[in-house]
Amino acid sequence: MFNEKLDDIVTELVKNYDSDLIQFDSPNRHFPSRSAIVGIIKDLRRVLFPRYFGDERPCASGPQYFIGETLTHIEYELHREVREALLFRGGDNLSYHEADAQASQICSDFFYRLPEIQRMLFDDVQAAYDGDPAAQSREEIIYSYPGFFAISVYRIAHVFYELNVPLIPRIMSEYAHSHTGVDINAGADIGRFFFIDHATGVVIGETTKIGEHVKIYQGVTLGAISLRAGQKLAGKKRHPTIEDNVTIYSNASVLGGNTVVGAGSVIAGSTFVTQSVPPNSRVTSSGVEVREPGCANLEVKVPGEK
The missing domain is CATH 2.160.10.10 (Hexapeptide repeat proteins)
Structure with a gap:
């Protein structure tokens, strides 16, 4: 039954591929990897709050080595995903080398702002601790509060929004949204x-x-x-x-x-x-x-x- 109808089904679907929502014949339109971006968020949280997240014990290597090694790994992953997002938006009007150069600058600008993101999150932790009598410690807030998780992801995504990176801020925001029920637009x-x-x-x-x-x-x-x-x-x-x-x-x-x-x-x-x-x-x-x-x-x- 299926084989008899397959040609007709394929023909109709091919017609639908004329939609500008389909990127089948657009080799320069790239999608960033959602799973890679989620991994970047997790790695950034390891740097911002070491020992709370991740399996390793960073104290053995010292903070400078731990931060440097982890950020180097994140930059490699992030650079690729930002480049893919830029190519998605630019299409045939943006070359690979142009997108690669722009991605390098964006990553540099983002990491320069990472210490300030961390300081803002320290303040958010304090606000939660001061505002919630049920909080037994600030560590409990960092480790378990869904509101703080959503704010953490927002603080990261907001920087990419300000740097005019396509897709990635939304992917980050919706990741937090799907886990917490908190929908904070990165803008x-x-x-x-x-x-x-x-x-x-x-x-x-x-x-x-x-x-x-x-x-x-x-x-x-x-x-x-x-x-x-x-x-x-x-x-x-x-x-x-x-x-x-x-x-x-x-x-x-x-x-x-x-x-x-x-x-x-x-x-x-x-x-x-x-x-x-x-x-x-x-x-x-x-x-x-x-x-x-x-x-x-x-x-x-x-x-x-x-």
Whole structure:
């Protein structure tokens, strides 16, 4: 039965190969290896937090040898994957040698920023420890917290996003997403001392800007207002700005590129915010309470009231 229909099936599938989604006849369009990129993330975590991840005991060789040897291995793998990603985007307009040279520069720029990534992650660990009474140690956070894992991968992917590397930031982000349920677009701009408590179901969109000492809980969405414009909105501010020292509780949604949550505010759980709120606000389903600095009284504003 199958053999009788095989020719017809092949003919129809060949017709579909005319789609620009199919790369069968594009020898210069390369895909980076997802498994290799996951391996790079794991190796980077070994460097950033030695002995927490990986099987070896690096203390025997000393930190300089361990870091140098591991980074040399990572650079070899990363250079290849970045080159493949550049060739995928460039197609016939980019030669192998041009892509190879660009990949070398990108890798160099990334590794130069690795110490700063590590310092930011130290701050994120401290934020989690300070913000979670259930945390018995900072080591526990590094080793086991899904929110910290997602933030770690984001911090790495964000640098590649800023370096304009195609595909790889998304592959990294979706790897963390698939393991934690936390979806942080690599383009988001997130400040220091960031903590995601419980993690699962969090969504942070590409143009979100988050200040320092921000804490969010499970199920929070920092997203865009769905519009029909679609791709016409690419590159424009579509997601909210969250200023310093803001706490957003579970299942709250803060949407829109013009929405700013002022510093020191608290967004209650299961609220839906599409308009800016001033600093030091407390937003609930009933309205917005604003405490002016140095003032004991609360000004209550109910959505829809003038």
